[in-house]
Amino acid sequence: EVHLVESGGNLVQPGGSLRLSCAASGFTFSRFDMNWVRQAPGKGLEWVSYMSSSGTTYYADSVKGRFTISRDNAKSSLSLQMDRLTAEDTAVYFCARRIEEPGGGYFLDSWGQGTLVTVSS
Amino acid sequence: DIQMTQSPSFVSASVGDSVTITCRASQGVLAWLGWYQQKAGEAPKLLISRASTLESGVPSRFAGGGSGTHFTLTITSLQPEDSGAYFCQQANVFPLTFGQGTRLHIK
Numbered sequence: 614e615v616h617l618v619e620s621g622g623n624l625v626q627p628g629g630s631l632r633l634s635c636a637a638s639g640f641t642f643s644r645f646d647m648n649w650v651r652q653a654p655g656k657g658l659e660w661v662s663y664m665s666s667s668g669t670t671y672y673a674d675s676v677k678g679r680f681t682i683s684r685d686n687a688k689s690s691l692s693l694q695m696d697r698l699t700a701e702d703t704a705v706y707f708c709a710r711r712i713e714e715p716g717g718g719y720f721l722d723s724w725g726q727g728t729l730v731t732v733s734s
Numbered sequence: 735d736i737q738m739t740q741s742p743s744f745v746s747a748s749v750g751d752s753v754t755i756t757c758r759a760s761q762g763v764l765a766w767l768g769w770y771q772q773k774a775g776e777a778p779k780l781l782i783s784r785a786s787t788l789e790s791g792v793p794s795r796f797a798g799g800g801s802g803t804h805f806t807l808t809i810t811s812l813q814p815e816d817s818g819a820y821f822c823q824q825a826n827v828f829p830l831t832f833g834q835g836t837r838l839h840i841k
Contacts, residue, residue, distance in 0.1 A: 657834045658778065658832040712783060719828075720768045722789065
């Protein structure tokens with residue numbers, strides 16, 4: 614069974630940094646593209662970042678230059694380094710796996726339960 | 735960026751009823767459209783990919799349709815457990831974008 618567990622969420626002051634982690638199990642992590650998606654309290658879903666199995670990365674404009682996605686295939690782990698945080702970054706952050714679909718389609722077929730990041734003074 | 739617009743934002747229906755949620759993309763996304771269900775306090779769950787392909791384990795009362803810029807999610811014979819929020823997502827290009835969501839209330 615696919616299992617994704619996020620950790621690292623916390624209360625942080627504006628301008629601060631935080632590193633989120635996602636531990637994956639139940640599948641061959643190195644074969645799958647991964648994503649971070651966030652959801653501000655009471656709001657909708659916002660895609661944040663993507664990393665392919667081969668290391669290609671993409672970021673939402675709202676986080677570009679401040680957030681860095683990375684992965685450790687040996688540890689089946691995905692990370693998100695978040696710097697220069699603002700109140701607008703307050704959200705639950707989900708780790709999500711891209712569906713295994715050769716030829717396209719960035720659908721997210723497995724999600725963790727999320728970790729809450731609160732940016733406030 | 736491709737903007738995804740869902741309607742309605744909220745719908746209330748009774749057990750056994752049918753509802754249809756619409757999702758429009760600001761640019762064509764072919765059939766690269768997914769639907770997600772999110773129950774309160776839970777992570778989203780992928781229901782439908784490729785506009786109309788039901789994911790494993792999803793009841794057949796869920797059906798997706800459309801292509802290009804206009805998509806629908808229809809839920810027939812509503813059940814109490816269908817309550818929650820539904821989001822469409824274009825899966826064609828980055829940045830990936832979601833609709834603002836439709837909240838379904840079961841009376």
